[in-house]
Amino acid sequence: MPIVLRCHPGIGPAVEGEALVAEDNFSARYDLDRKQGVFSRPAHKLHGQSYRDRILVLNTAKGGVASAWMLREMKQSGVTPLAFLFNSVNTILAQGAAFGEVTMVDRFDCPDVTREVRTGDRLRVDPAAGEVTILNRD
Amino acid sequence: MRLDEETEAMLAGSQGPVRRWAAEHQVVVGRFFDAEDLVPVGQAHIMADTEATGPTGVAFMEELARAPLAERRVRIPTITDPRGVDFKAYERLKQTEEMVGLEARLIKAFEALGVMMTNTCINYQTILPPVKGEHLAFGDTGVVIYSNSVLGARSNFEGGPSALAAALTGKTPRYGYHLDRHRVGTLHFELKRRPRDLSEWGALGGIVGRRTDGYWRVPVITGLDRAPNSDELKHFGAAAASFGSVALFHMPGVTPEAPDLASAFGGRPAPKAEAITDADFEAFYETYAARGDKVDVVVFSAPQLSLLEMEMVAGLVDGRAVHPETTLIAITSPEIKGAADRMGFTHRIEASGGIVLEGVCFYQSYAREMAEANGWSRLLTNSAKLVNIIGGYGYKPTLASMERCVDCAVAGRIL
CATH class of the missing domain: 3.30.499.10 (Aconitase, domain 3)
Structure with a gap:
């Protein structure tokens, strides 16, 4: 039986892909080189890693009001994560996901989703059901 | 729904x-x-x-x-x-x-x-x-x-x-x-040292913001000896929001939903207060210290200046010249710019070599591209919000009072 994690119903379409996990936070404005599709802030735990088409699993979202516009810009450029999983997300990035039609879920039943999922895990994210399935482990 | x-x-x-x-x-x-x-x-x-x-x-x-x-x-x-x-x-x-x-x-x-x-x-x-x-x-x-x-x-x-x-x-x-239910205080801070100027009100916002750290938490600040004015609360709030994603604070006896300490916490007993001391202010300023460095750009912005702040800048630059290798920028809203023009503040700031901008804010104005085009790196400001944000655009920021910012702009280096 694959492992199923339950969360609050989220935003965007259901997707399936590979996880990129860190016990760190996320700011679209300050952490990323959005042209290259890599984490560019040296202090970030995913520094140098490509986020393109990966399912990012992080603690929380940071950053000001400007980031509401940025997920849509990233999605349209094609250089974008496939989905976002957070322990908790701030209002601005959730609004940005709604605007950009980007898959995003948070508020898991488990205390820390960044400890449940490992980098490289194959995940199915179903925002409408509030479910994330780890397909490669049981 | x-x-x-x-x-x-x-x-x-x-x-x-x-x-x-x-x-x-x-x-x-x-x-x-x-x-x-x-x-x-x-x-x-x-x-x-x-x-x-x-x-x-x-x-x-x-x-x-x-x-x-x-x-x-x-x-x-x-x-x-x-x-x-x-x-x-x-x-x-x-x-x-x-x-x-x-x-x-x-x-x-x-x-x-x-x-x-x-x-x-x-x-x-x-x-x-x-x-x-x-x-x-x-x-x-x-x-x-x-x-x-x-x-x-x-x-x-x-x-x-x-x-x-x-x-x-x-x-x-x-x-x-x-x-x-979200508008009730969750954290309690007591001032053992009170801010002395606008920059320190911003620093206090930064200190409270860092310790609050979250959109859903509401800090309550006690230990004030008077009601702050609108510009002081503007700098405090902007910095608390920037450093900690804070969206609401209460100051008992000052802000309208907290006539007293008990109401700030929704009638529940106030949690034990965390003290904010001289040492907290010193440590905050120390993060951004850069004595002796050349100053490339001195910025008064974030938030835009009120008419009273525009008058303060004009008063500080009167009869002085900004150093030729330093750029001094004061930014306000279009409404206040009109008033500042009419009252001569704009003229006085520009006569000293400063630049007055309207309807923009420094970090929202292609700050990275401006730094590259103008060769700017060391930035001096009295805005705690700006020092928090602008590092992300490749600047080295320093925080100081408005008075010291102007002195440094004239000297061309951080005094």
């Missing part, structure tokens, strides 16, 4: 694709945050400088602007946050024609929707101050924290698209700071 008839009609598309987009966006956001319904709002304030929107955001706005007038007009008074370019000054700052072109297209699209281009983050001082209990859809985090805390109004941090959606429907999802 309960939806009223009008919203259902918008979702069904009977009021056109623009309002259908807005209603759909609000339902997605509202469900995500478990909103029970939508609440009518009195004003919307949109953060949409072109650096944030990017070209795809501009194209999105232009598409809305092509709809028939009745389908695209905003339903409530809607105003804007600072823009990326001051058309009267962009050449002096080495901003490009491309930036100007993008900004002009976006302004045209907003105007087609009936949005008022106020281009300000101090609308609560200069346009129409919110009122206690008034529900709003405000953008800029500094505007939201001031409106919620100092004025007792009710808004979440609304990103540009969400504030725009509220403008088009006249409502916003009722979650977060629209609800009584």
Whole structure:
């Protein structure tokens, strides 16, 4: 039986892909080189890693009001994560996901989703059901 | 989520694709945050400088602007946050024609929707101050924290698209700071050292913001010996929001929802206070210290300056000359710029070699590109909010009082 994690119903379409996990936070404005599709802030735990088409699993979202516009810009450029999983997300990035039609879920039943999922895990994210399935482990 | 008839009609598309987009966006956001319904709002304030929107955001706005007038007009008074370019000054700052072109297209699209281009983050001082209990859809985090805390109004941090959606429907999802249960204090800080100038009010906001660290937490600050003025609370709030995502604070005896300590915590006993001391202020300033360094640019901005701050800058630069290798910039709103022109403050600042900008804010104005074009690195400011943000754009920031900032601008280095 694959492992199923339950969360609050989220935003965007259901997707399936590979996880990129860190016990760190996320700011679209300050952490990323959005042209290259890599984490560019040296202090970030995913520094140098490509986020393109990966399912990012992080603690929380940071950053000001400007980031509401940025997920849509990233999605349209094609250089974008496939989905976002957070322990908790701030209002601005959730609004940005709604605007950009980007898959995003948070508020898991488990205390820390960044400890449940490992980098490289194959995940199915179903925002409408509030479910994330780890397909490669049981 | 309960939806009223009008919203259902918008979702069904009977009021056109623009309002259908807005209603759909609000339902997605509202469900995500478990909103029970939508609440009518009195004003919307949109953060949409072109650096944030990017070209795809501009194209999105232009598409809305092509709809028939009745389908695209905003339903409530809607105003804007600072823009990326001051058309009267962009050449002096080495901003490009491309930036100007993008900004002009976006302004045209907003105007087609009936949005008022106020281009300000101090609308609560200069346009129409919110009122206690008034529900709003405000953008800029500094505007939201001031409106919620100092004025007792009710808004979440609304990103540009969400504030725009509220403008088009006249409502916003009722979650977060629209609800009584989120407006109760959760942390208690007691001042053992009181701020002495605007920069220290910002530093205090930074200290409280770092320790609060979260949108859903509400700090309560005690130990004041007087009511702060609007500019002091402006710097405090903007920094608390920037350093900690804080959207609401209470100061018992000062802010309207906290006549006393007990009411700040919703009638529950106040938690034990964390002290804020001299050492906290010293450590905060020390993070940004750079004595002896050459100063490339001195910035008074973030938030935009009030008329009183413009007068203070003018008074400090009178009869002095900014160092030829240092740029001094003072930024205010278009309304205050008019008053500053009329009262001679603009002339006095520019006579010393300073630059006065209107309708922009330093970090929203292509700060990285300006740094590269002008060779700027070391930045000095009295804004704690700005020192927090601007490091992300490749600057080395230092925080000092307005008086010391001007002294350093004249000397060309950090004294």
